Amino acid sequence: MNLYAVRAIYTFEMARAWRTLLQSVVSPVISTSLYFVVFGAAIGTRIAEIEGVSYGAFLVPGLIMLMLLTQSVSNASFGIFFPKFTGTIYELLSAPVSYFEIVVGYVGAAATKSLVLGLIILATAGFFVPLSVAHPFWMLLFLVLTAVTFSLLGFIIGIWADGFEKLQLVPLLVITPLTFLGGSFYSIDMLPPFWQAVTLFNPVLYLVSGFRWSFYGISDVSVGASLFMILLFLGICLAVVSWIFKTGYRLKP
Amino acid sequence: MTSNIEAPLRRAEREPERTVVPPVVVVENLSKTYASGFHALKNIDLEIRRGEIFALLGPNGAGKTTLISIICGLVNASEGRVLADGFDIVSDYREARSRIGLVPQELTNEAFETVWATVSFSRGLFGKPPDPEHIERVLKSLTLWDKRNNKLITLSGGMKRRVLIAKALSHEPKILFLDEPTAGVDVELRREMWEVVRRLRDSGVTIILTTHYIEEAEEMADRIGVINHGEIILVEEKRELMRKLGSKQLTLHLRHPLETVPERLAGYRLELAAGGKELIYHYDANLVGDHDEGGDEASGIAALLSDLDAAGIRFKDLHTKQSSLEEIFVSLVRERR
Numbered sequence: 204m205n206l207y208a209v210r211a212i213y214t215f216e217m218a219r220a221w222r223t224l225l226q227s228v229v230s231p232v233i234s235t236s237l238y239f240v241v242f243g244a245a246i247g248t249r250i251a252e253i254e255g256v257s258y259g260a261f262l263v264p265g266l267i268m269l270m271l272l273t274q275s276v277s278n279a280s281f282g283i284f285f286p287k288f289t290g291t292i293y294e295l296l297s298a299p300v301s302y303f304e305i306v307v308g309y310v311g312a313a314a315t316k317s318l319v320l321g322l323i324i325l326a327t328a329g330f331f332v333p334l335s336v337a338h339p340f341w342m343l344l345f346l347v348l349t350a351v352t353f354s355l356l357g358f359i360i361g362i363w364a365d366g367f368e369k370l371q372l373v374p375l376l377v378i379t380p381l382t383f384l385g386g387s388f389y390s391i392d393m394l395p396p397f398w399q400a401v402t403l404f405n406p407v408l409y410l411v412s413g414f415r416w417s418f419y420g421i422s423d424v425s426v427g428a429s430l431f432m433i434l435l436f437l438g439i440c441l442a443v444v445s446w447i448f449k450t451g452y453r454l455k456p
Numbered sequence: 457m458t459s460n461i462e463a464p465l466r467r468a469e470r471e472p473e474r475t476v477v478p479p480v481v482v483v484e485n486l487s488k489t490y491a492s493g494f495h496a497l498k499n500i501d502l503e504i505r506r507g508e509i510f511a512l513l514g515p516n517g518a519g520k521t522t523l524i525s526i527i528c529g530l531v532n533a534s535e536g537r538v539l540a541d542g543f544d545i546v547s548d549y550r551e552a553r554s555r556i557g558l559v560p561q562e563l564t565n566e567a568f569e570t571v572w573a574t575v576s577f578s579r580g581l582f583g584k585p586p587d588p589e590h591i592e593r594v595l596k597s598l599t600l601w602d603k604r605n606n607k608l609i610t611l612s613g614g615m616k617r618r619v620l621i622a623k624a625l626s627h628e629p630k631i632l633f634l635d636e637p638t639a640g641v642d643v644e645l646r647r648e649m650w651e652v653v654r655r656l657r658d659s660g661v662t663i664i665l666t667t668h669y670i671e672e673a674e675e676m677a678d679r680i681g682v683i684n685h686g687e688i689i690l691v692e693e694k695r696e697l698m699r700k701l702g703s704k705q706l707t708l709h710l711r712h713p714l715e716t717v718p719e720r721l722a723g724y725r726l727e728l729a730a731g732g733k734e735l736i737y738h739y740d741a742n743l744v745g746d747h748d749e750g751g752d753e754a755s756g757i758a759a760l761l762s763d764l765d766a767a768g769i770r771f772k773d774l775h776t777k778q779s780s781l782e783e784i785f786v787s788l789v790r791e792r793r
Contacts (some may be wrong), residue, residue, distance in 0.1 A: 205550070209581025215573075222568065290564030294623065297528040298581045299553040455532050456490055 205273040208300040212308025216282050220316050220396055231270050235324045238266050239331040242388060253422045259332035265387030271321045272353050272382055276374050278341050279313035279357030283439050302448035313354035314396060321346055325447055342417035355440035362453050381407040391423045406432055479503035480662045486536035488522055496522040496566040498686040511677035513785055520666040524633050528558045543629055554582055557624030565617045567609040571600055583626035594625050598652060601746040616643040618636045624700040632656060634665040638672060648675055667785055670785055684789050704778050706737040708771040710760055718767050
């Protein structure tokens with residue numbers, strides 16, 4: 204294994220995040236704080252507790268998940284798209300690195316960034332609402348699995364995209380709507396029966412539900428189902444990435 | 457001082473050495489057809505000798521970059537195989553690629569990175585442990601040391617080209633591919649680049665370069681390969697190529713203009729130019745050897761001058777011109793059309 208290469212890619216990507224600290228960390232923290240102010244403080248005071256949890260506290264796992272998904276996808280997609288766009292990908296393709304090592308470098312860096320961000324948002328949330336984490340191990344496991352899975356998805360989008368428009372297309376048209384409709388801001392019990400059934404087809408629901416369970420022990424679907432869904436999604440992403448490298452799709456003519 | 461006897465003996469001692477050293481790059485029956493159906497390379501066979509500067513010449517779209525891209529791993533071959541320093545570029549890609557450095561044609565770089573960071577990144581990517589002393593040596597040899605903390609976006613085109621060379625040299629490759637290394641570089645910088653390339657060759661690196669500047673190949677290459685329409689037309693020692701294919705011409709500036717070439721000179725390939733003020737004699741450079749070997753006799757210059765004298769044709773000046781590599785290249789490509 205070319206560990207020097209993995210380290211080079213990883214540190215290079217992390218250095219990019221450090222260079223763009225303002226947009227990497229500060230802006231997601233500010234937007235999450237705004238969510239707390241608007242949904243938690245302004246609207247939340249008029250919403251009753253949900254299964255014994257105040258609405259402000261109920262929001263925290265959903266908001267962290269929202270940021271985790273969007274940041275993982277955007278970090279990883281940009282990380283691999285940018286060398287394609289500038290042409291510097293030639294170096295990656297001509298280097299003695301395996302595809303696995305390339306993925307570990309890029310996805311590892313993107314996942315690290317979103318994990319750190321998730322923890323920062325968690326700490327920020329502590330300023331707004333009283334927090335408790337019932338199952339810390341599961342909380343971290345869900346955090347890591349989600350960050351890795353959606354960084355893989357971002358990596359795939361970055362390879363697939365042949366322009367900046369496409370790079371934004373999936374996050375804007377797929378990820379954000381699914382997250383908003385996946386129980387980030389509400390429990391599906393609050394929906395009419397028809398929409399409850401529809402929501403069960405939204406994969407993000409399982410991630411948010413499992414993650415919220417790790418905080419408060421309450422969930423929309425069983426924890427086992429949440430874990431199964433995220434592992435299934437991880438498997439699908441790994442299969443697609445492996446196919447991309449096997450065929451050289453959008454990388455090698 | 458070397459005596460006349462010693463020199464051939466030394467050459468003979470060296471000859472067997474050259475023949476036993478295996479080529480550093482072997483290309484066998486290599487073909488590439490793109491998804492569009494474009495047949496970019498057709499059954500290429502090529503061997504690059506260890507330690508030489510090999511220039512690959514060809515018009516736009518001839519297949520130069522495709523050939524380099526396949527060897528370096530950027531493009532998949534449709535057929536055939538390539539060995540780099542004895543390692544298959546597909547099955548032994550780690551070994552093969554760690555020996556290769558590539559300087560691409562386009563000035564691609566991470567605009568917001570510093571020179572030091574981007575060159576160090578390349579070394580790590582190619583599986584080498586950090587070695588600041590080596591990076592320092594490379595940057596100094598390319599006069600980039602003063603710019604090491606500059607962001608790439610602030611550098612001139614020539615400097616960016618040097619950074620690409622530094623990146624390619626960061627992992628100490630044995631084989632260096634330079635795809636149009638001096639494209640868009642001013643004359644002074646181009647000469648500096650040539651000096652850098654020569655120094656690299658002297659340090660044992662095999663250089664394969666593609667170029668549009670025939671002057672570049674003429675100046676630097678040990679051997680030349682010409683590629684056109686995806687086929688290697690020829691591979692030849694540069695000197696041999698110029699000797700074989702180069703034609704020479706002798707121009708005599710006459711004291712008195714001629715209307716026609718006199719009958720007694722009809723045996724020579726002569727033509728009149730500049731309104732009869734110049735008499736041009738074409739002859740084959742191939743026939744020109746050392747004076748001792750009677751080269752001038754074979755080319756007929758002495759006989760021509762004697763016949764001119766006998767015919768009472770006087771001249772005030774003369775000059776000779778040998779066809780350049782560019783002219784040879786153009787005629788080769790035309791022949792194949």
